[in-house]
Amino acid sequence: MGDPREPPEGTPDGGSGNEDEYRSVVFDESFVRAARIQELSAIERLGGHHPRAVRARIGFGPLGSLPRQAVALLLLVAMAFAAAVYFGVSSPRRLAAAPTGNQLTVSMLALSPSSAVTPVADFRNPFAALPAGYADGPAGFGVPAAAATAHFTKIEVTRALEVAEHYLTVADLSPAVLTQGETAEVRALLTPGEQAQYDESMNNPQDDQHHAATGWVVRFDPGQVALATDVVKVTGVMAFAEADSGTLQVTTDHTFVYALRAAGTENPLVVSLFSVRRDLRMEFDRTDLGAGRLRLVDAAEQSGPTSCSAQLADHLQPVLAAKAPGPAPAAPSPVDPADHTHPAWQLCGTLR
Known part of the structure; x- marks a missing residue:
């Protein structure tokens, strides 16, 4: 009997009969997330509101491959840091450095x-x-x-x-x-x-x-x-x-x-x-x-x-x-x- 892993018609000419020949065209998750276009979901296609089957993705550079939760967390941290800097600089009640040296004049x-x-x-x-x-x-x-x-x-x-x-x-x-x-x-x-x-x-x-x-x-x-x-x-x-x-x-x-x-x-x-x-x-x-x-x-x-x-x-x-x-x-x-x-x-x- 033939190898059960081989197709019934036999191994195509010039092929190996396994997935190695497709390895160069298999895209990992980071490649997919970095794509500049994105296919619409099934629900979006059924809705009929989109004339095209794909949409352009907004480019965030290296952040584009991050999960949405991670991006949101980074934005919150940046906003909190900016607020702290603003209030620390502009607040009239900030504490100045303790003065030193000869302060009393007699x-x-x-x-x-x-x-x-x-x-x-x-x-x-x-x-x-x-x-x-x-x-x-x-x-x-x-x-x-x-x-x-x-x-x-x-x-x-x-x-x-x-x-x-x-x-x-x-x-x-x-x-x-x-x-x-x-x-x-x-x-x-x-x-x-x-x-x-x-x-x-x-x-x-x-x-x-x-x-x-x-x-x-x-x-x-x-x-x-x-x-x-x-x-x-x-x-x-x-x-x-x-x-x-x-x-x-x-x-x-x-x-x-x-x-x-x-x-x-x-x-x-x-x-x-x-x-x-x-x-x-x-x-x-x-x-x-x-x-x-x-x-x-x-x-x-x-x-x-x-x-x-x-x-x-x-x-x-x-x-x-x-x-x-x-x-x-x-x-x-x-x-x-x-x-x-x-x-x-x-x-x-x-x-x-």
Whole structure:
């Protein structure tokens, strides 16, 4: 018998009798998907709406051979990526990179006494001679009522005012900072971008407008000055506004009055008053608000009575009253604008 795989009429002349001779004309699936025309389905042909039996395929290049689900998925991914890029670039609330470097700028004015410094009349009530308007500690901050701005909510403004008030309380009222050299609590309220500048200011104070320890805080040399009372009288105001769409700004302008005595003596009879005016500008972005931190940008300070020659970068240097009236201090020296041996920002005035 013949081979059952052979056709009944026998193997055609010149043929092999198997499918090898057709292998060169068999089209795989990728070839079919890449075709530029497509045969209509049976349903489409029966509908009679197509005059031709084939349709042209829309060319998608390499994507034309992909399943429809894969093409749809790629389109969705592309659209999502484009939307993310658009909103990331155009959104006014995007977070900027944290600023670094010397951000705080400090200016200081020493106020020289116009006459000999005398002690207060009643050491038990050292602030009795102050004019009306001063309050004890934070009660004198004059914190405004919070309100929404164009780009910040009322809750965000409230948070900024709370952080600013906390900073003033720690930096200007805390006995640990005033006379005990404490620095960590103030540091914790600053953004990471300012902490290096703060550390350098505390470890190596310099009168260079950026690294004065007394620009960040009020502090006295504990070897020379002690607090006669922990109460500090305060008067002043606070305000808030937008610096830009992503930055909220809080400004503060306060006068602090401290009751001081010489260190190393328990004699309560000789108490002096020392005044410090601090005009500060603080800034917050949304990262700062979430972390409860601030950037201290500007600090302008007047302090007295002090000597015009006093070095104020490390500690404020009060002129304290003595048991017996001392000589009248020298008047501030005249300033020669052509003398470049002294920095232009070193100023001295007369305390009224």
